[in-house]
Amino acid sequence: MRNLQYYGGILMQRLHWLIFLTFLGAAAGLLIGRTMTPIYKADALLVVEGDSIPDQLASSTVQTDTNAKLQVIRKRVLSRDSLLDMAKRMSLYPTLRLPSGARDADAVYTALTHDIDITISSQKTSSNRDKEAIFLNISFLAGQPDQAAQVANELVTRVLKEDSDIRTKAARDTLDFFSREVDRLSDQLSKSAAAILRFKQENGAALPERLSLLRDQADRLQDEQAQLAAKVSDLEGQRDRLIRRHEVSGAKVDLDAIYPPPLRELARLKAQRAALQAVVPEEDAKLAALSAQIESATKALKVKMPAGADAFDQRLRQIEDEIFEAEAQTMATKEKVEQIHLDLSRIPANAASLDAMQRDQDNLREQYDRAIKSRAVAQTGDTIESLSKGERLTVIEQAVAPNEPVKPNRKTIAVAGLGAGFVLGLVLILVRELLKPGLRRPEDLTAKLGITPFATLPYVYTAADKAQRRRQRLMSSGAVVVVVFVFVILLGVLYMPIDLIF
Structure with a gap:
């Protein structure tokens, strides 16, 4: 307890130095903070x-x-x-x-x-x-x-x-x-529709929707074949009866003389061409071949129809021409039936192809509809x-110009300077007292000389001592006042105006 009182008394005697160094450190902190580049x-x-x-x-x-x-x-x-x-x-x-x-x-x-x-x-x-x-x-x-x-x-x-x-x-x-x-799906849909149309045009006779019609035509043509066969047989019978009746009268019938073979052959070819023209297209090879035969036979023809023909000759030639026409129609009907059977055989394959093309078109249309809806959503x-x-x-x-820098932290630097000055003041007082020689307390006699004092006499200050102490205190107080004044001025200039602080 006595030690604390002793050191407390020393501190109070040197308090002006502590205050001086503390405010000096704070002023130094303000100056250092001010001199550092603000951020x-x-x-x-x-x-x-x-x-x-x-x-x-x-x-x-x-x-x-x-x-x-x-x-x-x-x-x-x-x-x-x-x-x-x-x-x-x-x-x-x-x-x-x-x-x-x-x-x-x-x-x-x-x-x-x-x-x-x-x-x-x-x-x-x-x-x-x-x-x-x-x-x-x-x-x-x-x-x-x-x-x-x-x-x-x-x-x-x-x-x-x-x-x-x-x-x-x-x-x-x-x-x-x-x-x-x-656009892509629309183009593909157009191509798909064109391909289906082209396929139907190329295979118009063998489309699935014509199946019933083709079967009915085939049945009808088979009936016509039977009728034509009967007609040929009937015409041949008429020709034979007409010849027999004429021969019964005693006249000899020479068919080649009445209707020369080259003319009969030319009539037969023309009848075949006329019958085929009704069942096959103009560009058919058979028609072209018949036309070439007719042209060749016409050029090679050297006989003419005998003149002075009577009613028997004319009737015989007429029956012969009708037989040629019936046989040509029979041949054309057979050609048509074969074509119908060929078309019927092609229908299953064409139906499968059309179904595949239609499925592709349906898929494309579904994708196109979805793309149209997605495009509408995308437009929105x-x-x-x-x-x-x-x-x-x-x-x-919005960013605005800041009033205070974030670096350096001048307040922290000033407080650090204040603390450093205070610590420095304490250290200087302590060092000065520790390094000062001499005995100042009764305890020093016991500690240094081993002497136990009976009594102590206080130091008697002379008038000169008192005057010197007053001068020292006045100078110290003046220094403290100056430092505080400088610190306040620096605080107002470097940190914040005094009127805003107080």
Whole structure:
């Protein structure tokens, strides 16, 4: 207890030095903080807003994950080319140059990445606990407050542009894709319809819908064949009876004389050609062959029909021509029946081909209908994005020039100077007392000389001693007052006006 009182008394005697060094340290801290280069930080805050139009009425075609989109935007804005372009346009870091005088691109890029901070954060909304509001905080550090705000706002502009570009490009790409898909499917549908039409035109006689008709025609032609066969037989019978009756009268019948064979052959060929023309197309090879035979027979013909024919000769020639026509019709009917049977045999294959082509066309039409609906949705989404009615970034707080720097922390430096001065004062007082020789307490006699005093006499100050002590106290007090006064002035000049502090 006595030691504490003794040291407390010493401290009180040297209190002016402690106060002096404490305020001196605080003033030094203020000066050091003021001389350090200030760094200002400007902040801007953006939020991701939801769609302005309810999804039940119309939805945007841009369905990207919000966090993923913000990460992409952040990477694009902080890309090397983007940052160097911004530094060049805004004349940032003009002192970072190579020995040649050119801008040091690597140093500028490194400085920008160090001074720019883009942070993505989320927060639960009060209206919906399960839904998070996503925020984007953009900050920039600079030596000038105006420059910090300008660069931060430039970054905000670039972020908003990237967000708009991503959404409008995605919506436009979606619309372009479905528009091309509609055009492609429409072209394929046209080709499919043309192919079906061409197939039906090429196989018109052997289409599935003609199956019943072809069968009826085949049955009818078979009946006609039987009738024609009976007609030929009847005409031949008429010819034979006519010849027999004529021979009964005593006249000899020479058919070659009445109807020369070359003329009969020419009549038979013409009858065949006339009958075939009714059942086969003009370009048929058989017709061409018959026409060539008729032309050759006509050129080679050297006989003429005998003159002076009586009624018997004319009737005989007529029956012969009718036989040729009936036989030609029989041949043409047989040709038609064979063609019908061929068409009937082709119908199953044609039906399978048509079914496959029709299925392909139905699939194409279904895809086309879906593409039309998707294109309509894409057009709505593109309109939503062009009008900025979809999910988008909006600015909550624009960056403004800060009033106070974030670095250095002058208050902390001043407090540190104040503490350092106080500690330095204590250390100096302690060191001075420890290094001061002499005996000042009865305890010193016992500790240093081993003598136990019986009594102690106080020091008697003379008038000169008292005057010297007054002068020392006055000088110390004056020094303390000067230091405090200087500290207050420095505080008002370097930190904050006195009227605002007090």
